[in-house]
Amino acid sequence: xxxxxxxxxxxxxxxxxxxxxxxxxxxxxxxxxxxxxxxxxxxxxxxxxxxxxxxxxxxxxxxxxxxxxxxxxxxxxxxxxxxxxxxxxxxxxxxxxxxxxxxxxxxxxxxxxxxxxxxxxxxxxxxxxxxxxxxxxxxxxxxxxxxxxxxxxxxxxxxxxxxxxxxxx
Numbered sequence: 001x002x003x004x005x006x007x008x009x010x011x012x013x014x015x016x017x018x019x020x021x022x023x024x025x026x027x028x029x030x031x032x033x034x035x036x037x038x039x040x041x042x043x044x045x046x047x048x049x050x051x052x053x054x055x056x057x058x059x060x061x062x063x064x065x066x067x068x069x070x071x072x073x074x075x076x077x078x079x080x081x082x083x084x085x086x087x088x089x090x091x092x093x094x095x096x097x098x099x100x101x102x103x104x105x106x107x108x109x110x111x112x113x114x115x116x117x118x119x120x121x122x123x124x125x126x127x128x129x130x131x132x133x134x135x136x137x138x139x140x141x142x143x144x145x146x147x148x149x150x151x152x153x154x155x156x157x158x159x160x161x162x163x164x165x166x167x168x169x
Contacts, residue, residue, distance in 0.1 A: 097143060104136035105150050112153035115160045126161040133157070 037044055043051075111129045115121055133154045140147045 097139060101136065101139055101145070104132045104139070107132050108136065108150045108157065109153045112156040115156055121160065123161070123164050126157055126164060129157045130154070130161065 034044075034047075037047075108129055111121065111125065133150065136150065137147065139145075
C-alpha cells in the first residue's frame with residue numbers, strides 16, 4: 001500500500017519534462033553524430049538506404065516521364081491510323097456502292113438492249129430486272145445520287161413485262 005501512496009505523490013509534470021529533456025538530448029546527440037559522419041565523408045547504412053531510395057524515386061520519375069511521352073506519341077499514331085482506316089473504309093464503301101450501281105445499271109441496260117434487239121426474254125428475267133431497278137433506285141436515293149442512265153431502259157423492260165402479262169391472260 002505504501003507503494004501506491006508513493007505513486008500518488010509523484011510529480012508527473014517533472015517526470016514528463018525529464019522524459020522530454022532526455023528525448024531532446026538523444027535527438028541532439030544523433031543530429032550531432034550525423035553531422036560529424038557527414039563531415040568526415042562516411043556513409044551510414046541509414047544514409048545509404050535513404051540515398052538509394054531517393055535515386056530510385058528519381059529514376060522511377062524519369063522512367064514515368066519517358067513512358068508518358070511514348071504513350072502520347074503512340075496515341076497520336078493511333079489517332080492518325082484510325083483516321084487513315086476511316087478514310088480507307090469510306091473509299092471501299094464508295095467503291096462498293098459504285099460497283100453495285102454499275103452492276104444494276106449494266107444488268108438493266110443489257111436486258112433492255114436484248115429486248116430492243118428482238119430477243120425473247122422470260123417473265124422471271126423481267127421481274128428480276130424490275131427488282132434490280134428498285135434496288136438501284138434505293139441505293140441512288142440513300143446516297144443522294146442522280147439517276148439518268150437507266151430510265152429509258154427500265155421503260156422498255158416494264159413495257160415488255162406488261163405485254164408478257166397481257167399475253168398470259
